[in-house]
Amino acid sequence: MTENGNVFSLGDKHPQIADDVFIAPGAQVMGDVTIGKGSSIWFNCVLRGDVNTIEVGEGTNIQDGTVVHVSRRTHPTVIGSNVLIGHMAMVHGCILKDWSFVGLGSIVMDGCVVEEDGMLAAGAMLTPGKVIGKGELWGGRPAKLMRTLTEEQITSNRTASPHYAQLAQVYRSELKVD
Numbered sequence: 001m002t003e004n005g006n007v008f009s010l011g012d013k014h015p016q017i018a019d020d021v022f023i024a025p026g027a028q029v030m031g032d033v034t035i036g037k038g039s040s041i042w043f044n045c046v047l048r049g050d051v052n053t054i055e056v057g058e059g060t061n062i063q064d065g066t067v068v069h070v071s072r073r074t075h076p077t078v079i080g081s082n083v084l085i086g087h088m089a090m091v092h093g094c095i096l097k098d099w100s101f102v103g104l105g106s107i108v109m110d111g112c113v114v115e116e117d118g119m120l121a122a123g124a125m126l127t128p129g130k131v132i133g134k135g136e137l138w139g140g141r142p143a144k145l146m147r148t149l150t151e152e153q154i155t156s157n158r159t160a161s162p163h164y165a166q167l168a169q170v171y172r173s174e175l176k177v178d
């Protein structure tokens with residue numbers, strides 16, 4: 001258990017969390033979950049590594065109210081470094097590569113892959129096994145290719161995760177119970 005009491009072992013499955021990770025109060029992380037340096041898990045997220053594994057790389061942010069889960073035997077969830085996952089997303093049994101962007105309120109289902117700099121628009125549902133190519137923007141329910149992002153949009157998307165990583169360190173040092 002952490003000082004927030006929100007990191008749990010499940011039998012012999014112990015979360016492995018780098019020292020400077022910010023896990024906000026109300027977030028819950030359990031079982032076979034690995035979280036790399038500088039990542040942040042915001043308020044009321046659930047990362048449930050029970051029947052398969054969850055990996056989160058470095059400098060990644062998983063924003064408030066997001067649920068990350070897995071499928072038994074078939075689909076672990078692998079989230080790379082500097083990934084942005086917006087508020088209230090549902091990320092299930094999929095692979096999100098470095099610098100990918102999952103819009104707020106969107107759903108990523110089993111077997112999906114979001115390649116580097118790939119983006120899923122807010123409110124989208126990426127159905128099982130779909131692959132968002134490098135630098136592509138997909139949106140809608142079910143999600144379809146909307147367009148390819150410009151270099152400027154990719155550069156702009158890439159500013160968000162470092163910003164979140166900084167904000168997380170502010171929260172680590174300044175957040176206090178009133």
Ligand SMILES: CC(C)(COP(=O)(O)OP(=O)(O)OC[C@H]1O[C@@H](n2cnc3c(N)ncnc32)[C@H](O)[C@@H]1OP(=O)(O)O)[C@@H](O)C(=O)NCCC(=O)NCCS
Nearest residue numbers: 063085086087102103104105120121122123124137139140
């Ligand atoms: C998709 C997105 C990148 C906007 O792309 P865009 O190409 O600039 O879109 P525009 O605002 O110019 O709108 C173009 C069309 O796409 C539609 N559109 C915009 N966002 C959409 C979305 N999320 N899903 C489906 N359609 C969308 C617009 O309604 C518009 O349709 P129209 O031509 O029929 O009027 C943006 O809406 C988005 O989803 N950003 C993610 C924000 C987020 O989740 N942040 C994380 C929290 S920090």
